Amino acid sequence: MQKVLIIGAGAAGLSAARVLVESDYEVEIFELDSKVGGLSKSFALFEQFVDVGPHRFFSKDKRLNDFWLAHTAGTHKQVSRLTRIFYNKKFFYYPLRGFDALFKLGFIESALCVLSYLKAKCKPFKGDNFESWVANAFGYRLYSIFFKSYTQKLWGIPCDKLDSDFAAQRIKGLNLYEAIKSAFFGDKNKKHKTLVDEFSYPDLGAGVVYENMAAEILARGGKIHYNTKVLGILTQDKKAQGIIISDAPNNTTQSHTPSTREVMGDIIISTAPFNDMVLSLGELDSHTQSLARNLKFRNTILVYIEVDCKDIFADNWIYMHSKGTKTGRITNFRNWTSGLLCGRDSSILCLEYWANDDEELWNVSDEALIEIAKKDLVESSLVRSEQILRGSVLKIHKSYPIYSSGYKEGLHRIYEALDEFSNLYFIGRNGSFKYNNQDHSILMGLVCADKILGKSAANLWHINTDYDYQEEKK
Ligand SMILES: Cc1cc2nc3c(=O)[nH]c(=O)nc-3n(C[C@H](O)[C@H](O)[C@H](O)COP(=O)(O)OP(=O)(O)OC[C@H]3O[C@@H](n4cnc5c(N)ncnc54)[C@H](O)[C@@H]3O)c2cc1C
Known part of the structure; x- marks a missing residue:
């Protein structure tokens, strides 16, 4: 029986494992965290x-959909989607609704936005970057009101240094003309992927799907090793041989000396941060290694604030385009499912911040971060200070692969170099350096398993970039 070693128990790793345990494979998963789900886990707070x-x-x-639904074990609910932009202390519908935007922006500002769009139509902005892509689709003025500040907060680089891939992936098919047309006349035939009005969601959180997958994997003889950090991948003659693991990923005490050991296997699937694992390959040439070192990830800081109020805002989440606030997005878990609330009357908000390793925000204490979040909430008038009960911080190292200008050339060279290795697969959001959502990571896991089983010849590197196209065709 062939042994498959999977690095990471997130959406991608678990999906691959879930399929492989149904066949004649021995599956072992190695997970840094003490629970499954990765970026899509749910937890009590x-x-x-x-x-x-x-x-x-x-x-x-x-x-x-069938695969995801099967793992909600019937606990999913339909949730109405409302996700507006908060700008100048006003909520704007996205996509723009004609009269709503007109009244909130004012007639003169709205007219200037349309003129700016027409100007971009006559003389398009040049360059393959986020700023020119969005300014051409919406006009520079609207871009600077509704896209620029959020995007710069998220990526930490100027929008003209960000590859247009991010815009193409997330707001493909939208432009001001389409937005105005659908705002005034409706658009029955076409619903953009990011704008669906309703979605399914497990009553106790997104992570339930992955907990159920893990239970099925264990029930079929698969193994999950928690609190285990994979330090690197072993290869010989460009064939995967095994991995090196450490038993104390988060150990900071002087008294414990972490022990490392090798685990041998026939096939290896990695969903851990791409460059960490690529750089561990001893047989990789120095040029490819230097390209891998150039790939950068952005970190996320989540500050959860419990608020003594039931109706702060009606949205599932809001995008913060207000000048002066440091947060880029606020989720309100009260507006998801009743199961999350466990009968409590308070609301939990989650404020998102992004930073690089060397930025002050990443290095300040949790107490300081909670103070920043409280200030953002109070100064934007969303919450009064006396309503704030308590806060908690979750820092995620490497959460967003950064699509900086020109990243693709280097990345594709690395992909080509990795294709020379056999029985070694790099999938998932960080694992393949792709700005995946859950669906993309699950799909990568399923297709990777199909390839191992000899049922698919698909190119895993193309999933996500080509995937929207495939979806539309279907
Ligand atoms: C703030 C935020 C909001 C999001 N919102 C949405 C949304 O609304 N809808 C949506 O579909 N998607 C959303 N996503 C994206 C979604 O979370 C990811 O696409 C998905 O969870 C990625 O799954 P993955 O398995 O590819 O990677 P991960 O979830 O990153 O899983 C990788 C796993 O590997 C483990 N690991 C890492 N390094 C090692 C190592 N060295 N050794 C052992 N284990 C290791 C990690 O602990 C992790 O469990 C969001 C992401 C973020 C950060």
């Missing part, structure tokens, strides 16, 4: 349940 920021699942692919 302040006597309620929360996710790692907002986690809405959406796909038009039947196989993915």
